[in-house]
Amino acid sequence: MTRDYGTTFPRLRDAAGTVWQDYTHHAFVEGLGNGTLPRKAFLGYLVQDYVFLIHFARAWALAVTKADALEEMRACAATVDALVNHELSLHVKTCAEAGLSEADLYTAEEHPANLAYTRYVLDAGHSGNFLDLLAALTPCVMGYGEIGARLGPVPADHPYADWINTYAGDAYQQVCRDSGTLFDGAVLLRLGAGAETTPAWGRLCQRFTTATRLEVSFWDMGLSFGA
Ligand SMILES: Cc1ncc(C[n+]2csc(CCO)c2C)c(N)n1
Numbered sequence: 001m002t003r004d005y006g007t008t009f010p011r012l013r014d015a016a017g018t019v020w021q022d023y024t025h026h027a028f029v030e031g032l033g034n035g036t037l038p039r040k041a042f043l044g045y046l047v048q049d050y051v052f053l054i055h056f057a058r059a060w061a062l063a064v065t066k067a068d069a070l071e072e073m074r075a076c077a078a079t080v081d082a083l084v085n086h087e088l089s090l091h092v093k094t095c096a097e098a099g100l101s102e103a104d105l106y107t108a109e110e111h112p113a114n115l116a117y118t119r120y121v122l123d124a125g126h127s128g129n130f131l132d133l134l135a136a137l138t139p140c141v142m143g144y145g146e147i148g149a150r151l152g153p154v155p156a157d158h159p160y161a162d163w164i165n166t167y168a169g170d171a172y173q174q175v176c177r178d179s180g181t182l183f184d185g186a187v188l189l190r191l192g193a194g195a196e197t198t199p200a201w202g203r204l205c206q207r208f209t210t211a212t213r214l215e216v217s218f219w220d221m222g223l224s225f226g227a
Helices: 008-016 018-024 027-034 039-066 070-087 089-097 102-106 112-127 130-151 161-168 170-191 199-225
Strands: none
Touching (some): 008 130, 008 170, 018 130, 027 039, 027 130, 027 161, 027 199, 039 102, 039 112, 039 130, 039 199, 070 089, 070 170, 112 199, 130 161, 130 170, 130 199, 161 170, 170 199
């Protein structure tokens, strides 16, 4: 795959080994792609994902406070805005069609897999620095970019067309490229050109890999709703 998500992300992805494939080729993802994923599993996932995105917005807001450069603040603040003001709408619309209100989504009980993932990312930011936080945030952004680009675009009558085409689309692929630029610039600013030879690098790999494992658990949770 040669889409330009920067140079930091591919190195962390390669260091994560097979867990990256477990995430991006999970049975839930394959079911989305071929349309066989049970609707119950998808809706259960979407309700949890609504709550997930709220906490992810908090994590990007934490990144605003951890940034060291105005450009970094701008990029992270823009992500907070996109999440709370725009990206929840796919979830709200799809769940409304199934009879769930936005209040139902906001007050949904968090599944342990959801709790574990979002609080892990927030803790990466609270206990660490800007790079630790970005390393934990990156699997989420880039993984959905890779998945979308691989599965889509699909015709509008595909059962999961809205979801797939959101992540396959130019707008989201641009989010991934911008995120790569942010991460590369942040690494260069703090660790220099030889980032991989610094003691901090191993910690970034660990944060990235753990967040990726938590994405796998999030898909497992989604499948469990369809059982
Ligand atoms: C479990 C889970 N992982 C990743 C995403 C994708 N995602 C989360 S936040 C965001 C915008 C930028 O941070 C995107 C694309 C998701 N929805 N749910």
